Amino acid sequence: MVISARALNRSTLARQLLLEREPLDVVEAVRRVVALQAQQHASPYLALWNRIDGFDPASLDTALAGRRLAKSTLMRVTLHLVDAADFGVFREAMEPTLRAARLGDARFRAAGIGPEETAGLVAGLLEYTGRPRADAEARAWAEERLGVPLEAPAWRMLRQYAPLWHAPVPGPWSFGARHTWAGPGTPPRLADPKAADAGLRVLLLRYLAGFGPASVADMAQFTMATRSRVRAAVRALDGELEELAGPEGAVLFDVPGAPRPDEDTPAPPRLMAMWDSVLLAYADRGRVIPPEYRREVIRVNGDVLPTLLVDGRVAGVWRAVAGGIEATAFHGLPEAVWEGLAAEAVSLTALLADRDPLVYRRYDHWWARGFLAADTRLLGPG
Incomplete structure (x- = not known):
């Protein structure tokens, strides 16, 4: 089967709940979309507002407080929000990547902590965090256990490697x-190659259900697992995956029965959160970001700006300002699209009003530098 670039876009939107908001529980929504990028505190809330019909931010507060959702360092060695029931297997899948990226980091190796000592330190840290501990408390515990000070960079590598949840x-x-x-309650199995390989197979099946069809390169980009590990996992899943031909003959994989809407399916406008996963889940980011706009929205230091999604693809950026949402389009948009964006801005402004009306304001310096702008408008209640 051959699938077009536009049809791939619509598959992503359907699976990521971006063709139509659905009346879902927050945990089910997070599970459906696999994981939400969460290094910016507001972004999971805005991501779910884009996806859930009638989203109430208090429902996410409650799920987090009740440990039904977990925030931890996972895919791409960045913070993600996942269903707590998924955390263990996802963390096992990411073990080789996190071990190499954090325990293999020169800043951790400079601390001179050997493998056995590290394993004992992590196990003890998980036990110590059986009740929530402030960062300074946990670092002091680790230093007491070691009997020597732990430099800030080494501590950062250790706490990002350890399967800790953000409380x-x-x-x-x-x-x-x-x-x-x-601590996560039940610790995942660390340094266990069989658990890591089995976990990666589960994670890739979930990734394809939430983001597919996708290539080996896409799967490696989403996880930051090596392509050799991903290829081996795909081979091990032989018989469970469908193979498709993508644009320019790309070999793509998918799970049977997953949604693949017609390429002409309408896609409503959206005001996407910073670092939304749909912008980062592929090696070929052209599925959602036109190549000519990539540098506008993904900055050299890794900031991924809040974007306008129009007809399923990035068409500009937005920021919260006094009076509403300032939207900057990179090309001309029809008035009907502006009307749709304005309706989204009214809803978003209402969401932000009781939380943080100027969300993401620390990133306003990117606006001072200017954009490839065709049109900028203030959208909102007024």
Whole structure:
């Protein structure tokens, strides 16, 4: 079967709940979309607002407080929000990547902590965080266990490697600048190659269900697992996957029965969160981001700006300002699209009003530098 670039876009939108908001529980929604990028505290809330019909941010607060959702370092060695029931197998899948990226980092190796000592330190840290511990408490515990000071970079590598959850704290978005750590309850199996390989197979099946069809390169990009590991996992899944031909003959894989809407299916406008997963889940980001706009929205230091999604693809950026949402389009948009974006802006402004009306304001410096702009408008209640 051959699938076009536009049909791939519509498959992504359907599976990511972006063709139509659905009346889902927050945990089910997170599970459906696999994981939400979460290094910016507000982004999971905005991502779910884009996907759930009648989204109430308090429902996400409650799910986090009740440990039904977990925020931890996972895919691409970045923070993600996942269904707590998925955390163990996802973390096992990511073990080789996280071990290499964090315990193999020169800043951790400089601490001189050997493999056995590290394993004992991680196990003890998970036990110590059986109840939530402030970052300073957890670091002090580790230093006492080691009997020597632990430099800040080495501690950062250790806490990102350890399968710790971010515990909710008071604030508009359940998390803040000061971290509090909690153990996962049942620790995942670390340094176990069989668990890692089995976990990767599960994660790739879930990825394809949430983002497919996709190539080996796409799967490696989403996880930051090596392509050799991904290829081996795909081979092991022989018989469970369908193979398709993508644009320019690309070999793509998918799970049978997953939605593949017609390429002409309408896609409503959306105001996407910073670092939304649909912008980062593929090696071929052209599925959602036109190549000429990539540098406009993905900045050299890794910031992925909040975007306008029009007809399923990035068409500009937005920011919250006094009075509403300032939307900057990179090309001319029909008035009907602006009307749709304005309706989204009214809804988003209402969501932000009780939480953080100027969300993402620390990134306003990118607007001072200017964009490839065709049209900028203030959208909102007024």
